[in-house]
Amino acid sequence: MSGAATAPAAVIAGIGRYLPPDVVTNDDLTARLDTSDAWIRSRTGIASRHVIAPGTATSDLAVEAGRRALASAGGGGAEAVVLATTTPDQPCPATAPLVADRLGLRGVPAFDVSSVCSGFLYGLATSAGLIASGTVGSVLLIAADAFTTIIDPADRGTAVIFADGAGAVLLRAGRADEPGAVGRVVLGSDGSLGGLIEVPAGGSRQRSSGVAPEPGDEFFRMRGRETFRHAVGRMTESSRAALAAAGWEDPLDADRFAAHQANARILTAVAEELGIPQERRLSNIEWTGNTGAASLAVLLAEATERGTLRAGHRTLLTAFGGGLAWGATALVWPELKTLDD
Numbered sequence: 451m452s453g454a455a456t457a458p459a460a461v462i463a464g465i466g467r468y469l470p471p472d473v474v475t476n477d478d479l480t481a482r483l484d485t486s487d488a489w490i491r492s493r494t495g496i497a498s499r500h501v502i503a504p505g506t507a508t509s510d511l512a513v514e515a516g517r518r519a520l521a522s523a524g525g526g527g528a529e530a531v532v533l534a535t536t537t538p539d540q541p542c543p544a545t546a547p548l549v550a551d552r553l554g555l556r557g558v559p560a561f562d563v564s565s566v567c568s569g570f571l572y573g574l575a576t577s578a579g580l581i582a583s584g585t586v587g588s589v590l591l592i593a594a595d596a597f598t599t600i601i602d603p604a605d606r607g608t609a610v611i612f613a614d615g616a617g618a619v620l621l622r623a624g625r626a627d628e629p630g631a632v633g634r635v636v637l638g639s640d641g642s643l644g645g646l647i648e649v650p651a652g653g654s655r656q657r658s659s660g661v662a663p664e665p666g667d668e669f670f671r672m673r674g675r676e677t678f679r680h681a682v683g684r685m686t687e688s689s690r691a692a693l694a695a696a697g698w699e700d701p702l703d704a705d706r707f708a709a710h711q712a713n714a715r716i717l718t719a720v721a722e723e724l725g726i727p728q729e730r731r732l733s734n735i736e737w738t739g740n741t742g743a744a745s746l747a748v749l750l751a752e753a754t755e756r757g758t759l760r761a762g763h764r765t766l767l768t769a770f771g772g773g774l775a776w777g778a779t780a781l782v783w784p785e786l787k788t789l790d791d
């Protein structure tokens with residue numbers, strides 16, 4: 451028998467979420483934008499969304515979600531903090547060290563992962579790698595976005611979709627055959643299509659040009675229709691690869707399907723391509739909108755709290771977003787304690 455040690459798996463041991471208290475309804479938006487409640491509901495599936503109050507930053511959301519995930523895991527700490535975000539508090543430094551400090555974890559390794567709406571899955575793969583390598587024995591992975599801070603309030607194509615929130619999981623070292631163990635995370639990217647989703651100004655390309663940004667270039671832009679098509683294709687394809695990696699031959703082996711809440715029509719299209727029936731699909735886009743990197747983590751936390759996602763459910767996760775970047779993974783959901791908001 452080989453004496454080689456098996457690398458530890460990352461096992462989900464705690465979960466939490468935080469949505470800021472202020473709610474914006476579709477009717478609130480129609481008061482200032484050329485849109486309608488009927489258009490937003492039928493084209494996106496969104497009825498309302500949570501948004502930050504003036505002065506709130508991503509770290510404020512992240513700390514709340516992180517605190518809940520730590521408490522859900524039994525109140526211990528974490529040996530590292532990974533923060534997936536599109537909207538760091540500042541361009542430099544990373545926001546994760548500040549979040550770690552505010553959570554009483556000063557001194558632990560802490561860094562940001564930047565992968566827009568697939569940030570939670572990129573963060574999950576990164577965190578699992580930290581654990582598998584023996585670098586740390588536990589990771590607090592937080593996905594948080596104050597997405598409305600980069601949205602042009604006058605752009606009806608994005609202002610009706612994006613919103614704010616944070617979700618978090620505590621990962622601890624464990625065995626690959628335990629419920630909650632994170633297996634292979636299928637990841638991919640296509641930078642040739644980076645222009646479909648971008649904030650044109652504020653980075654080194656624009657700053658080094660010596661040319662002042664055009665008005666509005668500091669805002670997020672998305673070519674919606676083209677993005678939609680890639681979102682369906684990539685989430686379907688990576689879901690199939692994740693199912694195969696998990697040895698689940700048939701998509702019906704998945705008891706629950708949790709996808710980045712980009713647009714209800716996208717979620718329906720991906721689930722239909724995969725043949726996953728309605729009652730197995732988790733969704734909260736109707737009242738959360740698209741919260742960027744946070745979306746999948748918020749969905750998982752909320753479904754766990756509501757009991758629609760339970761211990762033993764074989765769960766397929768997938769996400770897609772700017773980069774372009776996407777991912778998927780499949781795992782057996784663990785028994786988790788949840789805390790009320």
Ligand code: UT7
Nearest residue numbers: 485486489493567606607610674675677678681712713771
């Ligand atoms: O999270 C990261 C990944 N994100 C995504 O995957 C999002 C992908 N895209 C989408 O969700 C959808 O493309 C949108 C919701 C952004 C747009 O929906 P759509 O059905 O693709 O609409 P469209 O862009 O094809 O536009 C159809 C029409 C246009 O008018 P004309 O040119 O036909 O006269 C738009 O100007 O709808 C118009 N429109 C609106 N009308 C009322 C666009 N936004 C709005 C709006 N209210 N808010």
